[in-house]
Amino acid sequence: MSGLDLLVLFGTLGLIVGYGVYKTLGTNSMQDYLLAGNSMKWGTIGLSVMATQASAITFISTPGQAYESGMAFVQNYFGLPIALVIVAFVFIPIYYRLKVYTAYEYLESRFDKKTRLLGAFLFLIQRGLAAGITIYAPAIILSTILGWDLVYTVLLVGLLVIIYTVSGGTKAVSITQKQQMGVILFGMVVAFGFIVYYLSPFVSFTEALHVAGNLDKLNAVDFSFDIEKRYTVWSGVLGGLFLALSYFGTDQSQVQRYLGGKNTAESKMGLMFNAVMKIPMQFFILLTGAMLYVFYIFYPSPVHFNERSVEELHVVAPEQTDQLLSKHEALHIKRREAVLSFVQTDMETPQGQIGIEEMKESTEALEQNRQDMRELISAHDASMKTKDSDYVFLTFILNYLPEGLIGLLIAVIFSAAMSSTSGELNALASTTTVDFYKNIVNPKATDRQYVRVSKLLTALWGCLAIGFAFMAHQSENLIEMVNILGSLFYGNILGIFLVAFFVKFVKGTAVFWAAIASQLLILALFQFTEIGYLWFNLIGCAGVIGVSVLIQLFRKGE
Template sequence: MSYIDWGVLIATLLLIVGYGVYKSRGAQSMQAYLLGNQSLPWYTVCLSVMATQASAITFLSAPGLAYTSGMSFVQFYFGLPLAMIVLCITFVPIFHRLKVYTAYEYSEQRFDLKTRALTAFLFLIQRGLSTGITIYAPSIILSTILNIDTTYTTLFIGSLVIFYTVYGGTKAVSYTQLLQMSIIFCGLFAAGIMVVHLLPGNMGFSKAISIAGKMGRTNAIDFSFDWNNQYTVWSGLIGGFFLQLSYFGTDQSQVGRYLTGASINQSRLGLLMNGLVKIPMQFLILLIGVLVFTFYQYNKAPLFFNSYELNKLEQSPYKAELKKIQSDYDQSFESKQIEVNKLDKALDANDQKAIDQQRIAVKKADEQNKSIRKDLTELMLKNDKKAATNDNNYIFLSFVTQYLPKGLIGLLIAIIFLASMGSTASALNSLASTSVIDIYKRLINKDATDQQYVNASRWATIIWGVVCILMALYTSKIGNLIEAVNILGSFIYGTILGVFIVAFYLKKIDGKAVFYAAILTEIVVCICGYLQVVAYLWLNVIGCLLVVIFALLIQQFRNKKTAEEIPAV
């Protein structure tokens, strides 16, 4: 990067951190440290909720996902608005009325201590692992810029976020996210304009979308019903609804965001606005990935977007084989560009027959490129069995650093850093609050002072930060990060949601029934997920419904057994 980009990056990060520290001064009580004194307006709640969900993974992986497989991922969010409505009607008023610090306090009030401990434990596992993935995402940036291994950059990023979160508490997190999301929206809009500007002179926005569409990259809507298809309208509306309802309703990283609202109405309005804005925002991010795909039909893309792994191969004994693969790739691109130009002319002439012919020819050329890249990844593994052969998460970053103007590069990289800081800080804050409120305060030290609990929260933040960094160090092998986070969540979110659905709506079911139902459900969901019986979004539906069904059956069995044990008079 240039000195201008480094200046923009550093200045933006300092502004964000300084603003958060300034706003969080005096947060020394538990109420202030974990709930921000419940004083925040709806727009801060809305942007804080969005920033928690929209991590660096969103801005790194989503464009890469659109580049490689199209825009079908946007369907993942179709159930979000419905989930926000249910949350506003049911979850928000209950949590506010009970004045809880965490969502899992309610499960003890409704059921018993072991159910509270189970739901808190499931959350800690899921959020602890997924936060490691969140920390890893921005380390990719430093790794690419500085050309060093992601291990070192992961340690640096993780340590920075731990320091920031330990000091700030939830109020610093929320106010920092307000400024972060404002900058993010501006940066994304600028990036979209620049991608279109960099396309060939005779190509406008609509034509760029047409080119991508003929190559299967604008498949935003799929009405087919297929249990094994990851992204369809139905998996998004139904599976996505259950996942979003569980995430926003029972995941402390999100519950902690809207519990900071100054009133029930402020929390509700913040969630409803999030439901309205999130889908267009995600659509825009995916659309940028599609435009980058079109750009690389006219400009040769790197043979492999992860320059660090490619550099390792260039320094290896397999340098000659790499050179041959590079030569084949160059020839393949030239052939493909001829077919793309023919498709371009057919679109200008509106010749449908020629368009159909060229679409097939371009797809064939695209498959040849994929075959060459497969040869490359096999060579990488031959050189190093631990090589990261999935470069999905580097596609957008590579484009930004190579083609965007000075200043904007620094701003977009700052955006990815800001997104990571916001979501990671929220996660660490929620892990700490759950550990202290649901475990330390409830089971270990019930009579400590308020200051002792604040200190315990800070220590819990540090401990969980270390755990998440260790998880991040093993993240490079898991493929596309945005899918990995949602797959991981789908193994657990349905079960937790089922517990809360029973708590809210099935008043005759007791703690023992729902506790054993949750354990049985989690076993079934893990087996289904491991065997890939259905697409991962459906695991959320299965988990929720099984908890309800098992709880009803177990409760009926217990009631029958109790009735049999009562002696006749």
């Protein structure tokens, strides 16, 4: 990176962090620190909710997901608008009426203490692990750009987030997230514009879409009923609905964003903003990845986007590496010629169909060569990450954007990382303080003591998240890893809340044991079956509801 890029990068991040700390100096009450003094308006809530969900993983990994597998991932979000409407008109009024700091306080008033602690404990496990992944994503960037060891970049990113999250609590998180989302959205539009600009000497935007479509990169909708497929309309509408319902309705990292609203109307409007904007935003990011695939047809593409892995492989197996590199270059030229021939013919004619087949054949050969490179890397060092989709967008940014904009785009990814991770750490600390420390350890402490404990716990959770970040190295694709992790726990947590809201005759003991049984079932299904992970949200939720009803009826019979 040039000096200008570093200036833009650290200048943007410094201004955002400094602004958040400055605006929240002197925050000493629990109401201010955990709920931002109930002062947030719907615009801040809406952007804060979006920024907490849209981590650096979204902007690093999602374009790579589309590059690798097409746009089917967008189906993950098809149930989200319905879920947000339900949360806005069912969950929010209940939380406001009870004046809770965390969602899990409600579970004690409805059931008992052990059910509240179970719900909070499941959240802490899931969100603590997820926070590690969101720290790991931008650490990859720093490691790639600066050539630093990943250990140091993980520590740097983690400590930066801890500093301003500890300093200002929920208000600092929400205020800075509004600025961060502005930088993020502007940066993504700029990147997309440059991709289209670079393609213009070869193909028009419409022709680029035709190429991507014929190479199966625009396959955004799949009506298959195969439950082993990860992404279909049905898994998105049903599994995605339960995932989003649990995430936005029971995950403290989101609940805390809208509980800081001035009133229920502001909180509802903030969620409706996300209901309207989230799918278009994800579609646009995935489309950016699909266009990147077309871009790398006309411009030199690495045989493996994690170029450090190739460099290390070249040291131990130079002859085999050179063979694959030479073959990749020849296949790249062949595919480029096939695609240029395709766009110059009428697709409806026999010649056009031949062009499509040639384009697909050359693409398959190229992808097979890329797979051979992955297998060679793995054969020489099984610990090296062979999945390179997380490096696709980053490679484009570093190699093809002008000075200054590189710094801005890297700032975009860091902003997303900080906004999401800060929201997670803030929620983890709030839940630990309110549901465990205040509830069990020291119920009679002063507000100032609770704020001090919450700040200490924020720092401790930050350190744990840094530790979890080192485990993320084993994941194939970060955006999938986050959703898989959520799906293992969210269905169960949602089931507990839905029983609390709607199945009034079920008591705490029944739902407590049902949640444990259902959680064990989900972990077993994940380990021993090939069921698409989105279905775990539906299965977990249905399991808690069904088993708790049966247990309660059995206990009533006794």
